[in-house]
Amino acid sequence: MHRIIFASWNRHKYREMYSMLEPAGVSLIFGPDLLDPEKRIDVLEDSCSYAGNALKKAIEWAGVSGMVTLADDSGLEVRSLDWGPGVMSARVAPDDRSRVGWLLREMDGMTDRRARFVAVLALVDLRKGNYLLAEGTCSGNISLEPSGKSGFGYDPVFIPDGYSDSLASLGPAVKSEISHRSIAAAALCRMLVSGCVVK
Numbered sequence: 001m002h003r004i005i006f007a008s009w010n011r012h013k014y015r016e017m018y019s020m021l022e023p024a025g026v027s028l029i030f031g032p033d034l035l036d037p038e039k040r041i042d043v044l045e046d047s048c049s050y051a052g053n054a055l056k057k058a059i060e061w062a063g064v065s066g067m068v069t070l071a072d073d074s075g076l077e078v079r080s081l082d083w084g085p086g087v088m089s090a091r092v093a094p095d096d097r098s099r100v101g102w103l104l105r106e107m108d109g110m111t112d113r114r115a116r117f118v119a120v121l122a123l124v125d126l127r128k129g130n131y132l133l134a135e136g137t138c139s140g141n142i143s144l145e146p147s148g149k150s151g152f153g154y155d156p157v158f159i160p161d162g163y164s165d166s167l168a169s170l171g172p173a174v175k176s177e178i179s180h181r182s183i184a185a186a187a188l189c190r191m192l193v194s195g196c197v198v199k
Contacts, residue, residue, distance in 0.1 A: 002026045002192065004123070005034060007041075007061030007071035012152045013181070017070070020176065020185035024192040028070065031061055039064075050074065050087060051133055054122035062126045069126075074119035074180060076154045078103070078142060080112040089154070100146055100157055113141040115158065117180035121188050132191055136183025140167075151175060 004021075006014050006028050014030045021028055035041065043060050045053040050073040057071035075089035085092050085103075093099040107113070116139045123132040139161050146156035148168030155168035160178055167175055176182050 002068065003029065005029050005031050005061065005065050005067045005069050007031050007043075007057045007069050009040075010152075013072065016172075016176070016179075016181060017072070017185060020182055021070075021189060024189035026189075026192070029067075031065070031069075034065060034067075045073065045087070048087065050118060050120035050135075051122065053087060054120045054133070055124065055131065058122040058124040058131070059126065062124050068123065070121060070123050072119055072121050072181065072184070074117065076103075076158070077116050077118060078107065079114040080110045081106060086118075096153055100154060103142065103154065103157060104145070107142060113143075115140060115142050117154075117158065119180040119184045121181075121184045123188065132188060134184045134187035134191065136180045136185070136187065138178055138180040138183065 002025060004026055006017055008014060009032055011030065014028070018028045041061055041064060043057045045056065047053045047056060053073035054071045057073070058069045061071065062069035073087065075086045077083040077086050093102045116137050119136050121134045141159050143157045143159050143166055146166070148156050148166045150171050151168040156166050158167045159165065160167060163170060167179070
């Protein structure tokens with residue numbers, strides 16, 4: 001069993017990742033549960049790539065925790081917005097509802113609704129100087145209005161290819177099979193099971 005800390009303050013992401021990594025024998029620990037609550041780790045995500053941001057978060061949290069650390073960076077890329085907002089997806093507005101509102105306003109009147117979610121996971125072992133990277137994508141379209149109560153982020157306006165409902169309407173069981181994060185997690189699990197072990 002690999003005991004790994006998850007470098008995030010987002011408990012929604014943690015819950016998703018916990019179940020996705022169980023098949024590889026990973027015991028994932030929510031990072032803030034192990035840290036002094038008065039010593040918040042805020043990493044400046046200033047890389048132009050998901051991999052760069054994920055690695056930066058993993059390295060910083062690993063340095064504080066002393067543990068093997070997993071971090072992710074993800075974003076929504078919309079073709080009609082020149083594949084933005086990308087790495088800036090979480091920073092266009094202060095909360096999920098505002099971000100969805102921003103996106104729909106930016107796309108008002110646009111007929112090209114093609115988009116994709118992208119996620120990169122970085123697993124870092126500072127003691128050995130090792131790391132693993134895994135990437136996943138989920139393609140689909142942006143709806144005209146939000147729907148669904150499940151999920152978070154842009155899920156209420158993202159309709160995955162092959163479905164007629166938003167990711168937020170499809171529920172966690174479907175999301176765990178098709179999401180960008182689940183695809184990246186499956187790739188990471190294959191690396192761990194095949195012997196690419198960071199411990």
